[in-house]
Amino acid sequence: RRRSKAICKVFDLPLDWYEAKLQVCMGLGFDGLLSPTGPIAIKSRYEVIQILINMLKLENILTNKDQIDQILISVHREFSSVSHKYIKPIDTCLAFIAQLSKVGIALSLATSDSLENTKTSLEMLKLYTIFSPGIACFDSGFGDKKNGEPARALCRMRGFSPSETICIGDAPMDLLMSETASLKACILVSTGQIPFVQLKSVTSFACRSLSEILISP
Numbered sequence: 295r296r297r298s299k300a301i302c303k304v305f306d307l308p309l310d311w312y313e314a315k316l317q318v319c320m321g322l323g324f325d326g327l328l329s330p331t332g333p334i335a336i337k338s339r340y341e342v343i344q345i346l347i348n349m350l351k352l353e354n355i356l357t358n359k360d361q362i363d364q365i366l367i368s369v370h371r372e373f374s375s376v377s378h379k380y381i382k383p384i385d386t387c388l389a390f391i392a393q394l395s396k397v398g399i400a401l402s403l404a405t406s407d408s409l410e411n412t413k414t415s416l417e418m419l420k421l422y423t424i425f426s427p428g429i430a431c432f433d434s435g436f437g438d439k440k441n442g443e444p445a446r447a448l449c450r451m452r453g454f455s456p457s458e459t460i461c462i463g464d465a466p467m468d469l470l471m472s473e474t475a476s477l478k479a480c481i482l483v484s485t486g487q488i489p490f491v492q493l494k495s496v497t498s499f500a501c502r503s504l505s506e507i508l509i510s511p
Contacts, residue, residue, distance in 0.1 A: 295313075295317060295322070296369045296372070296373055297316070297320065297365070297366060297369050298312075298313045298314075298316035298317045298320070299313060300365050300368065300369045301316055301346070301350075301362075301365055302316070304361075304365055305350070305355055305357075307355075312353075315349070316346070316349070319345060319346060319349045320333065320334045320342060320345070320346070321333050321334040321335075321336070322334070327487070328487040329487070330487055330488045330489060330492060332487075333345050335406070335465070335486065335487060336465050336466075336467060336487070336488070337467070338406060338432075338438040338439065338440065338467075339366075339406055339432045340359065340438070341438075343359050343362045343363060343366070344359070346362050347359065347362060370408055370410075370411070374410055374411060374414065377411055377414055377415070378414060378418055381414075381415050381418050381419070383419050384485055384504075386485070386503050386504045386505045387485065387504055388419070388421075389504075389505070390504040390505070390507065391421065391424065393509050394509065395424055397509060399509075400428070400452055400454070401424055401425055401428065402425060402428030402429065402430070402448040402451070402452055402454075403416075403425045403428065403429050403430070403448075404430045404439060404444040404445060404448060404461075404468075404471065405429075405430070405431055405432075406431075406432050406439065407431055407432065408431055408432060408433050409429065409431040409433055409434060412429060412431050413429075416429075427451055427452075428448050428451050428452045429448075430444040430445075430447055430448050434447075439467050439468065439470070439471040440467060440470050440471060440474065441474060442471050442472075442473075442474030442475035442476075443475075444471065445459070445461060445471050445472060445474075445475035445477060446475045449475070456475055456476050456477050456478070457476065457477075457478055458478055459477045459478055460477065460478050460479050460480070460481065461477050461479070461480040461481070462480070462481045462482075462483060462504070462507075463480060463481075463482055463483070464482060464483050464484065464485055464486030464487075464488060464493075465482070465486060465488055466482075466488075466493075466496050468480055468482065469482060469496060469497055479499060480497065480499060481499045481500070481501065481507065482496070482497055482499065482500045482501075483500070483501055483502070483503065483504055483507075484500070484501070484502050484503075485503065485504070490502050
């Protein structure tokens, strides 16, 4: 919503029409929920930017990746000061992380969020030291998840062998990253915006909750 308002302001577009249109373009439904097809939280940042450019072009508004990127960065910076108000932990996720740490399984994090936001979120949840230094964000310089490099980079950082590393994610993009990086496996969990049935259609390693994953020493 903030991004849509900012884009409208930059291009002097009437909010009543374009704000809603931009929100739908980015995957926010009229029900206030994110679409299972994204692109927000499903596709890479630069795919989202290209979708915005294409939508604006249909309205005879010409822009480019750098301009849209700067708008999003500006919104991101502004939002960072209040982002803590919107961070809500998934209880089963916190319990699962605690279980993994207890049996000595090292954890890393690959996310399409910024490093600044990711650090703020993890520190709020008292999880930063568990993942650090194994954190790869969109601005870490490793590229999109689909090229597998975030996963490979995290393995290098932590000294993990990709063939002994399992990825846990909530979208097909995480599965693609795992396969491209030659990880041992990928488990998809429907705690994100994509329903379990859809995740199950792309991999047999899918579950509804992290509590369904059994951990044995």
